[in-house]
Amino acid sequence: MEVIEQMTYLLFIKRLDELQTVKERKASRTGQPIEKPIFSAYQAHLRWSTFKTLGDPSSLFTLVADKVFPFIKSLGGEDGQSTYAAHMKDARFTIPNPALLAKVVDMLDAIPMEDRDTKGDLYEYMLGKIASAGQNGQFRTPRHIIKLMVEMMAPKPADTICDPACGTAGFLVSAAEYLNTHHSHELYQDEASAKRFNHDTFHGFDFDSTMLRVGSMNMLLHGVENPAIENRDSLSEGHAGVEGQFSLILANPPFAGSLDYESCAKDLQQIVKTKKTELLFLALFLRLLKTGGRAAVVVPDGVLFGSSKAHKALRKILVEDHKLDGIVSMPSGVFRPYAGVSTAILLFTKTNSGGTDHVWFYNMQADGLSLDDKRNELDASKHENNNLPDIIARWHNRAGDTHRERTEQSFLVPKAEIAGNDYDLSINRYKQVVYEQVHHEPPQKILAELKELEAEIMRGMDELEEMLE
Template sequence: MITGTIKTQIDRIWDAFWSGGIANPMEVIEQMTYLLFIKRLDELQTGREKKAARTGKDVENPIFNKRQQKLRWSRFKELGAPAEMYRLVADEVFPFIKTLGGEGGESTYSTHMKDARFTIPTPALLAKVVDLIDQVPMDDRDTKGDVYEYMLGKIASAGQNGQFRTPRHITKLMVEMMAPRPEDTICDPACGTAGFLVAAAEYMDAHHRDEIYKDKKSVRRFNAETFHGFDFDTTMLRVGSMNMLLHGVENPAIEYRDSLSEGHAGVEGQFSLILANPPFAGSLDYESTAKDLLQVVKTKKTELLFLALFLRLLKPGGRAAVIVPDGVLFGSSKAHKALRRMLVEDHKLDGIVSMPSGVFRPYAGVSTAILLFTKTNSGGTDQVWFYDMQADGYSLDDKRNPLDAGRHESNNLPDILKRWQGRKGEGKRVRTEQSFLVPKAEIAGNDYDLSISRYKQVVHEAVEYDPPLKILAELKALEAEIMRGVDELEGMLK
């Protein structure tokens, strides 16, 4: 987590944008992201120069050539005149970053940057923001992610389509549960700022670094073939592709695609892992919905259509960890039941993590769950693993303050991962515990209801009360004492 000092610094930058004439939160984030990106490029170049100095070799893959040195953050921030800095950034630095990313040909990044605009209105605002950003310590990789997360957290509303951020620690948990491998082809069909893809890339870098960088073919696969993201918001596509590039993935396949409205002939059965938190607040007309999704389940509800989409996109043996609203688990409509039956009977439903309603505050108070399944087309569900998450390490109110992460009652996430990884041995657990296994036959007998409350047993503590006659006697004595007090007060007033 970022410190209060860094939060204050980000708040000051945010306030500077607002007072300088940029009031749209996404525009603030977009312009701020460009500047953070420019600063990061300079840091990367400096690191490569230091390595070259140590080894006595030329700088490997330089970002800036000799003629472009003036475009570096460390150079233009020293320019004394704000007007001179503004001209350089607007006319040379910004056009320069629009061309970056990928080797040979046009990259995903440069494709989405074509329509990017530098909208900081005045030299004074640029100079102020550059000075403020320069003071934010972001040498640590995790701090960069936290800063970015905090920036995105300043968007106060969920948006028209039910979009809201997945908290970084929940994203990380889902990625760790899925444990992506170098051979995976990973997709988020509602990628937004690419948080799931970034987390998956970080996991692979931490756990499989030797494999993903072992030769040029492996590096090319990691940079250009492993990560796929879809969205129909062009700003999100730019921010998402830039976010990936900042985290070391040079050319991810982040595409403009309306996932629910377009056919999926080109991407059907292409992915081995799906990580997603799709928007699920709306509904679509049948005419607007991709026909291949309606063949899976006929519904207008976006949360069910996205589940149908995930099954379409996964290859046999592919797995998924996705967030769904609780209604998906127990909804009584024909479409709800059909989709749950499909997951249990036609594929392999692996697990369900029930999350408290405060996880997505302050954006939404909806109760959600993590759904974990494997596409098989041939069944395979034997027992379904359930976990009742009661705490995620933060207060469950709008403030979402961090709690004592070392205590189980404050943070269940380490326990969730541990039990998930050892879920084959969970059969001995009783239904009163936080996790347990439920046989498929029992789920089928409950009309494929997947809500944890259907299966968890709640133990009520026995409370012993005094006999009724004793309670009545105590009430009479209390009433007599009250009346004596009333009589004394009345005597004092006469």
């Protein structure tokens, strides 16, 4: 994680130089002064394009450690860099020696980063090297699962998107990529649209300052200049005032934690009285969403069938007071090597007036990778190796699942049946398993074959005896 942090700072420094170059070109074209310059004329020596040419590693190290790094920590203002500067106040420069710094600067400079995808791929590669779960129950969501959830939700340019446990901002990055792919014209049709995309569309909360720095940089490298990535303990009483602000929530909140009633927001306890973080986060999502807002979130299987009063109450709220749209049951290997817990994707819409008619279930059995700790890629063209394209296709045409049998991978279950089962949302409660009928030979025939085999063995024994005589 520390290596990624240090790389983050260098990529950030490089990006600031690129932004300044863009401002200079614009000023040259228009004949106007540079608009909100990042570097003044007296700070030119702090720019990547200047210091990368220093031949002496010791001079480079001294300049970066004593001048450049303090400079990026002190940045502010309303420009593209402000979000990142806010998370830099307790950052430390820990690259140990001049030779290593010089080598890393040369290597980063050699990578062509004009393309947003190149920068994003580099960052995704680094994030993929975080091989252990975090201290607070958080672990990195695999990119293909994030992409699946984003494609199921199909964000629109008008959406205000939030991840209240954002970590490295994987969900927000994927949502930004989806919008760039499917709605690029609308995002940049005028200055107001571009400002909305860069400043107002994406919101992420986390209380881990390292994650905030890494997540902010991840967004920047994927072309979102100034997202609202905030240091916030989403479940605490101190942030209880935030509600009804977002039209789309994408999240994989921490599991298996518990909070003291005193430290938890009182309005969440009013929705569901519990100490369990996974239930509190679901209550939080309902609070944060606007009426009509949608959510796709990862939950541990226990949320779907837990028998405690809080578990049942929350499931009843989702089914009766809002619109529970669907549940994708995932195999237990999806989060390996971080964790082997069984999980599901919960998809719902906040209505405050009910609306659940049928709930769509999908039994995911394969995600394109082996379900062991190695997570090797399988032949994704085969359905039995990768259900993800089928999930997306069936989700967007789920009305057509009305007549599917419960033996298939996806089907609809009426609300009345779910209510009759004490709001149990486990797919095993509703799917039907077909047992293949095995046809056995008649006993007389099996006995005759055994006798024949016995006779063959005896003949072989006789032959062996003859050979030994």
